[in-house]
Amino acid sequence: MKDIFHDLLASRSIFKNKEVLRPSYVPDFLPHREKQINELASILAPALRGETPSNVFIYGKTGTGKTAVAKFIGKQLMEKGRQLKVNTNFVYINCEIVDTQYRVLQNVANHFIKAWEERIPFTGWPTDEVYSRLIHSIERTKGVAVIVLDEVDKLKGDEVLYNLSRMNYDLKDARTSIIGISNDLKFTEFLDPRVKSSLGEENLVFPPYSADELCDILGERAKMAFNEEVIEDNVIPLCAALAAQEHGDARRALDLLRVSAEIAERLGDKKVTEKHVRMAENKIELDRVTEIVRTLPIQSKIVLMAAIVGTEFYDSLTTGELYLIYKDLCRRAGINVLTQRRVADLISELDMLGIINARIISKGRYGRTREIDVSSSTKIKEVLEKDDTLPNLKDYKPKLQSKLL
DNA sequence: CATCCACAGGAAGGACGGGGGT
DNA sequence: ACCCCCGTCCTTCCTGTGGATG
Numbered sequence: 001m002k003d004i005f006h007d008l009l010a011s012r013s014i015f016k017n018k019e020v021l022r023p024s025y026v027p028d029f030l031p032h033r034e035k036q037i038n039e040l041a042s043i044l045a046p047a048l049r050g051e052t053p054s055n056v057f058i059y060g061k062t063g064t065g066k067t068a069v070a071k072f073i074g075k076q077l078m079e080k081g082r083q084l085k086v087n088t089n090f091v092y093i094n095c096e097i098v099d100t101q102y103r104v105l106q107n108v109a110n111h112f113i114k115a116w117e118e119r120i121p122f123t124g125w126p127t128d129e130v131y132s133r134l135i136h137s138i139e140r141t142k143g144v145a146v147i148v149l150d151e152v153d154k155l156k157g158d159e160v161l162y163n164l165s166r167m168n169y170d171l172k173d174a175r176t177s178i179i180g181i182s183n184d185l186k187f188t189e190f191l192d193p194r195v196k197s198s199l200g201e202e203n204l205v206f207p208p209y210s211a212d213e214l215c216d217i218l219g220e221r222a223k224m225a226f227n228e229e230v231i232e233d234n235v236i237p238l239c240a241a242l243a244a245q246e247h248g249d250a251r252r253a254l255d256l257l258r259v260s261a262e263i264a265e266r267l268g269d270k271k272v273t274e275k276h277v278r279m280a281e282n283k284i285e286l287d288r289v290t291e292i293v294r295t296l297p298i299q300s301k302i303v304l305m306a307a308i309v310g311t312e313f314y315d316s317l318t319t320g321e322l323y324l325i326y327k328d329l330c331r332r333a334g335i336n337v338l339t340q341r342r343v344a345d346l347i348s349e350l351d352m353l354g355i356i357n358a359r360i361i362s363k364g365r366y367g368r369t370r371e372i373d374v375s376s377s378t379k380i381k382e383v384l385e386k387d388d389t390l391p392n393l394k395d396y397k398p399k400l401q402s403k404l405l
Numbered sequence: 406c407a408t409c410c411a412c413a414g415g416a417a418g419g420a421c422g423g424g425g426g427t
Numbered sequence: 428a429c430c431c432c433c434g435t436c437c438t439t440c441c442t443g444t445g446g447a448t449g
Contacts, residue, residue, distance in 0.1 A: 043406095081426060100424080100425085101425090102425080126427090127426090196414085208423050282435085299436090300438095314441090318411080318412080319411080319412065319413085320411065320412070338436095338437070338438090339437075339439080340412090340440060341413095341414085341437085341438070341439080341440095342436080342437055342438075344412085344413070344414080345436095345437090346415090348413095348414090360412090360413070360445090361445090362411095362412095362444080362445035362446050362447085362448025363410080363411080363445090363446080363447075364410080364445070364446040364448070365410060365446075365447045365448050365449085366409095366410065366411075366446095366447075366448095367409085367410040367411025367412055367445095368410080368411060368412050368413070368443095368444060368445055369410095369411055369413080370412080405411080
């Protein structure tokens with residue numbers, strides 16, 4: 001018993017505050033985003049002077065600090081508003097979760113509705129009534145409202161964007177600014193031109209972080225997250241370098257650091273070392289693959305299974321060979337067989353998810369096809385074997401030769 | 406050098422299901 | 428309550444093509 005408590009107490013000594021490493025945490029200091037912060041601030045500043053601010057469109061890949069900067073600005077703006085006695089409101093909406101026109105309007109409107117007033121229900125009201133209620137509530141504040149739509153590309157339909165971005169025309173005493181955030185560069189191309197011009201009055205690009213910049217970010221957070229002297233010197237540069245290889249994703253770097261420390265803690269080690277980072281890298285990858293595989297539709301699972309079974313016996317497969325195995329597996333499992341055209345698309349999807357590799361090769365006279373292999377096949381196989389909707393692949397042997405005749 | 410394999414991958418359309426508008 | 432539109436999944440049909448082989 002004593003030993004158990006001893007271990008637990010010892011392991012407490014790594015983290016001081018784990019929360020600051022979580023993606024949801026918004027730090028007070030954002031290294032290497034000063035330029036973006038200043039630009040965004042100068043775009044929104046007119047609002048505090050009673051002028052109408054522009055709408056902004058922000059884009060950049062995942063983990064480049066888009067959301068953090070937006071939330072940070074929101075906080076600052078609220079503070080400045082209090083100082084200047086201007087009524088400021090900041091609404092943050094993640095469109096991946098709130099993804100329909102009605103729910104966006106409802107969410108924004110409810111933000112402005114006072115506690116004792118009737119809130120707008122989840123469903124039931126005509127959309128235009130929600131809109132006019134929203135306009136009315138904002139008008140009443142006689143102040144500034146900044147509305148952030150994170151992941152705007154996930155929004156179904158662009159009507160909401162149109163309505164929201166032209167709200168200023170319906171307002172007299174209040175002003176709004178819409179900030180749209182997206183990681184899809186081509187997103188605006190598909191928008192209604194009117195929305196495009198009103199939302200994209202200003203554009204901000206967030207470039208990926210370099211390895212050095214990631215180091216600074218991690219260092220800053222590590223000071224808050226960990227106790228003194230628990231992180232070895234090479235750990236942070238390593239996390240930064242690994243994340244920079246991907247696409248300068250700060251979230252990934254922070255995850256690596258956090259998981260490394262968690263592993264160290266669980267192992268009862270007093271310091272986080274390079275070894276833990278390597279283990280963390282592995283664990284994160286395994287978790288990612290597991291999650292992807294687990295949530296794959298049945299047909300994709302069968303295709304993946306065919307790829308694994310096939311590569312176990314032949315070191316690379318062509319689309320045609322994979323398809324033969326796939327058909328056989330389907331018949332055994334009593335699942336309907338898709339056409340080769342469709343299976344080819346499923347193979348592409350699996351390739352894009354990064355759980356198989358499929359590259360186009362030409363075998364000259366013997367055709368052009370994709371060569372397929374599987375990166376971490378044993379991990380994937382484990383996940384697939386636990387799935388009881390699939391045929392059991394123990395002792396299964398593909399018989400290509402006879403089928404190919 | 407033309408040929409020709411075994412596909413890649415685009416186009417069009419059918420079936421189906423869910424969500425929003427009326 | 429109903430319908431319609433849209434997205435997803437899948438099929439059918441099709442044209443395009445890199446490069447070993449004759």
